[in-house]
Amino acid sequence: MAKKKWLGLPEQSFYAGPAGFVKRFLAFIIDLSIINLTVLFPFRRIIGNIMPGAGTFQESLARILSNEGLQGSILIVSTAISVFVLLYFAVLEFKLQTTPGKYFFRLFVASDGKKLTFMQAAGRSMFFLPIFPFFLLGIADPLMMIFHKGNRRLSEILTKTRTVEYYAYSQSMPMDSNLRQ
Amino acid sequence: MKTDKTAKQEERSPWRTMLWVIAVLTVIAWLVSGSLSFFTDDSRENGNVALIPVKGVILGDGQMLFEQDIASPSEIIGFLEDAAQDPGIEAIVLEINSPGGSAVASEEIANAVKAVNKTTIAWIRDSGTSGAYWIASAADTIVASSMSITGSIGVTASYLQFSGLLKDYNITYEQLYAGKFKEIGSPFRPLGIEERRMFEEQLRELHQEFIRAIAENRKMPADDVEKIATGMFFLGKKAKELGLVDVIGGKGEVRQILEQKLNITVAFVPYEHDASFFDILSRLASSQSFSVGRGIGKSLADTRMSQKLEIRT
Numbered sequence: 001m002a003k004k005k006w007l008g009l010p011e012q013s014f015y016a017g018p019a020g021f022v023k024r025f026l027a028f029i030i031d032l033s034i035i036n037l038t039v040l041f042p043f044r045r046i047i048g049n050i051m052p053g054a055g056t057f058q059e060s061l062a063r064i065l066s067n068e069g070l071q072g073s074i075l076i077v078s079t080a081i082s083v084f085v086l087l088y089f090a091v092l093e094f095k096l097q098t099t100p101g102k103y104f105f106r107l108f109v110a111s112d113g114k115k116l117t118f119m120q121a122a123g124r125s126m127f128f129l130p131i132f133p134f135f136l137l138g139i140a141d142p143l144m145m146i147f148h149k150g151n152r153r154l155s156e157i158l159t160k161t162r163t164v165e166y167y168a169y170s171q172s173m174p175m176d177s178n179l180r181q
Numbered sequence: 182m183k184t185d186k187t188a189k190q191e192e193r194s195p196w197r198t199m200l201w202v203i204a205v206l207t208v209i210a211w212l213v214s215g216s217l218s219f220f221t222d223d224s225r226e227n228g229n230v231a232l233i234p235v236k237g238v239i240l241g242d243g244q245m246l247f248e249q250d251i252a253s254p255s256e257i258i259g260f261l262e263d264a265a266q267d268p269g270i271e272a273i274v275l276e277i278n279s280p281g282g283s284a285v286a287s288e289e290i291a292n293a294v295k296a297v298n299k300t301t302i303a304w305i306r307d308s309g310t311s312g313a314y315w316i317a318s319a320a321d322t323i324v325a326s327s328m329s330i331t332g333s334i335g336v337t338a339s340y341l342q343f344s345g346l347l348k349d350y351n352i353t354y355e356q357l358y359a360g361k362f363k364e365i366g367s368p369f370r371p372l373g374i375e376e377r378r379m380f381e382e383q384l385r386e387l388h389q390e391f392i393r394a395i396a397e398n399r400k401m402p403a404d405d406v407e408k409i410a411t412g413m414f415f416l417g418k419k420a421k422e423l424g425l426v427d428v429i430g431g432k433g434e435v436r437q438i439l440e441q442k443l444n445i446t447v448a449f450v451p452y453e454h455d456a457s458f459f460d461i462l463s464r465l466a467s468s469q470s471f472s473v474g475r476g477i478g479k480s481l482a483d484t485r486m487s488q489k490l491e492i493r494t
Contacts (some may be wrong), residue, residue: 034203038203038206039203039207039210040207040210041210042207042210042211042213042214042215043210043214045214046214046218048216065266066356076217077217080213080214080217081256082223084206084209084210084213087206088202088203088206090201091200091202092202093207095198096198096199097196099199100199100203103195103199132367
């Protein structure tokens, strides 16, 4: 906690409130860009090999639907990619309660009450997996975030976590371990 | 109580930790993507002519043989359907190297070839006889080497009959059945005259069906086909004279025909059975076991000596 003066009043005052939708969206874009440039870069060659070449969308789709081997390859590669994306978010949120994109906007992940566990951090990002029923969260999460009072995603409600923004009365933003629950 | 230095260190550490995590994940991703290339199929999108193998004895699904090469109708028909629906595939080449096999399986594959609405070429390698020739005849064009063996338009059904051996060893075979011809084809008693006549009648019908299919596919008079449908095989050169083969040549001639007919640059796309890790393991294990029992296995697996009655084209 911040230092207290002789009157018992804290030098700095801050509180954690729900993170804004726009900031969260922009933070997500930044994270995806970082993921695309780093973690997913090795998969570009293999994606180029297995995905159909030039042609209209209908032609590519018809080629994929007519080729079970190609479907299997796409599933394997997309599952591998989604696991790495999930690990990016899960590991960083577990260790630091934030990701580069979130940190840029001073957003953090907090657990309801207890210390954030790895399972909670991973559960928040399960919608990346192209496996039923997890990919359904990709539709449910943003819808819930739009209509929920605290801008919480369905995944966050299920994992008892929330993305918060610290509103401080002073300019310094504490990175104190006490802040992490 | 925290010092400024500690506070600054803590403020820097998130970026360092983030960089470490991203670096480790990237390295692991490189390793995984490299290994994934062994498990993914990336060859088909680069070609425009499907090359579908018909190799080995043509057996119906569920039938087994000690031979390693079996042409499975469900796999071949699956490849044909895939190639037919793939907009990138402009023609289909059946690479045939088979002595024939099951009449039903051969007919199924031939019908699937005829149902394809794209240019089809049957390229006969060493052997394309009997049921394999039935399949080849369904294609638009047949290309064979002058030394390929083809033809053998006939039907055979043979089995070992052990009644003499049982008699020598004073073993009695008790027949219990309901239905006059239920025991027909039993290896433990001689075939009756009426039974033989029935069998041969059915074989004749099959033979006629075979001749009819070849005549229709090759657009030849049925009588002309019947004259050469003695079960005799022909070398490619003779087969061309008889009208069973269109072009003498090999892969180069196949490519030439397609490029002239379709005005394309041919790029073959092999359609192959994707062996899983367990397929590879079981193949290794079975080839080892096969080597050990090779002599016994071969003698037992000779189709002419099979106890089970099977009708083959």
